[in-house]
Amino acid sequence: MNIHDFHVEHADWARDSEREALRGIRMEVFMQEQGVPASLEWDELDSGSLHQLARDGTGEPIGCARLTPHGKIGRVAVRQPWRQRGVGAAMLRALIARARALGRREIMLDAQLSAVAFYQREGFEALGDVFEDAGIRHQAMRLLLGDPTPGETAPAAHREELLPCGSRSELAASRLQLLTEAAQRLSIYQPLLTDDAYASPSELAELRRIATSGRGAQIRLLLHDPAAALRNSHRLIALAQRLPSLVLVRTPIEELDLAYGSSYLLTDRGGHLFQPDATRASGRAARTDRAAQAPLMQHFNEVWERSLRASALQPLDL
Numbered sequence: 001m002n003i004h005d006f007h008v009e010h011a012d013w014a015r016d017s018e019r020e021a022l023r024g025i026r027m028e029v030f031m032q033e034q035g036v037p038a039s040l041e042w043d044e045l046d047s048g049s050l051h052q053l054a055r056d057g058t059g060e061p062i063g064c065a066r067l068t069p070h071g072k073i074g075r076v077a078v079r080q081p082w083r084q085r086g087v088g089a090a091m092l093r094a095l096i097a098r099a100r101a102l103g104r105r106e107i108m109l110d111a112q113l114s115a116v117a118f119y120q121r122e123g124f125e126a127l128g129d130v131f132e133d134a135g136i137r138h139q140a141m142r143l144l145l146g147d148p149t150p151g152e153t154a155p156a157a158h159r160e161e162l163l164p165c166g167s168r169s170e171l172a173a174s175r176l177q178l179l180t181e182a183a184q185r186l187s188i189y190q191p192l193l194t195d196d197a198y199a200s201p202s203e204l205a206e207l208r209r210i211a212t213s214g215r216g217a218q219i220r221l222l223l224h225d226p227a228a229a230l231r232n233s234h235r236l237i238a239l240a241q242r243l244p245s246l247v248l249v250r251t252p253i254e255e256l257d258l259a260y261g262s263s264y265l266l267t268d269r270g271g272h273l274f275q276p277d278a279t280r281a282s283g284r285a286a287r288t289d290r291a292a293q294a295p296l297m298q299h300f301n302e303v304w305e306r307s308l309r310a311s312a313l314q315p316l317d318l
Contacts, residue, residue: 005057006082008090010298011064013046014306021061022051029077036134045069047306048256050098050295052091054078065091067099069256073109092122096143098295102262103276103284105145110138163285165273168196174285175265175273179206181287182267184217186210187300190263191278193229197263198236207239211246219247222303224258226251226310250307257303264296272296 011018030036045068054063063078065088073095078087099107111119113130116139120126124141131138163174175197179186186207190197198207211219221236223229226249229237240247252258263278265271270290275283286292 006054006062006085006087006090008052008054008063008087008094010295011051011053012298012302013049013051014302018051018053021053022046022064025061025064025077025079026075028079030075033080034134034136036136040134044256047254048260050095050299052094054082054087054091056082063087063091065095067095067107069260071099071104071107073107076109076115088118089122092119096122096145100145101292101295102299103274107143107145109141111141113137113139116141161286161288163273163287165275165283165285166281168281171273171275171281171283172196172200176200176202176206178265178267178271178273178285178287179203179210181269181271182206182210183269184210184213185268186219187222187266187297187304188220188264189222189260189300189303191224191261193223193226193232193234193236195232195234199234204235204239207236207247208243211239211243217246220300220304221247221249222300222307223249223251223310249310250304251310252303252307254306257307260303264300266293266297266300 013019030041049066049068052065056062062082065076067073119141124143127140127142164170165174211217240249262276264274270288270293272293273285
């Protein structure tokens with residue numbers, strides 16, 4: 001076996017096989033090797049976290065890591081034969097990329113003292129005093145993501161794909177452009193459906209066009225409070241009433257999902273509009289950027305699978 005032959009992939013905690021692969025590595029490294037008790041190893045954050053899984057050339061799981069909904073990296077573990085081979089760095093960099101794509105400005109982690117130098121090489125800085133967790137000494141660390149360094153600019157082709165998102169009017173214009181350029185499929189995550197989103201005549205015309213564009217057309221909408229949108233007679237809900245098989249609405253039921261405060265729009269052209277705080281008029285958007293869209297799409301699919309049809313809308317056969 002070539003010891004350098006490995007790859008890193010996204011893992012879904014909701015899928016039995018992937019969850020067991022993640023659990024197996026953590027049981028071996030943390031519980032068996034380091035003596036961490038099960039009561040401290042498993043927590044409620046796993047179901048809402050973004051997970052990375054490393055596999056060797058034969059597909060066997062060899063490493064894992066996660067990024068929690070609060071922007072904290074943790075549970076970084078690599079099986080003994082694969083340590084010092086770049087597996088941990090590959091998973092860490094993948095999670096950093098996903099955090100950037102989600103619009104985070106910083107990432108936190110608690111490093112075991114033996115791993116502090118490793119994280120420093122990846123750009124993390126130590127914060128505060130050393131503390132003990134599960135009988136092991138740790139150091140809090142932070143990586144600032146922020147904006148590009150001075151003098152660093154995106155390639156011209158990429159700049160042309162970016163859309164302005166610094167005000168409500170810019171958000172509305174960028175959202176409409178993405179809807180106009182979409183072909184047949186949309187995924188929309190909106191904690192609250194307010195009157196300034198997906199409600200203008202132009203937006204509704206594009207939503208109707210997409211939903212009725214032919215075989216394979218579908219709009220998926222995740223709402224935290226569909227009952228409120230129904231009470232407020234939101235126009236997108238009215239469209240869903242008329243097209244119940246094409247505009248699908250689900251509501252999250254898990255506490256971690258319901259605590260998610262961001263919103264985003266994803267198109268089948270690779271476009272996205274992401275607001276880190278759904279209540280604030282700022283975010284980022286691009287007409288086509290599948291690399292940045294990918295972690296958002298994974299998050300949407302994961303939440304969609306563990307969500308339920310919006311019960312408040314069931315009388316309308318949604």
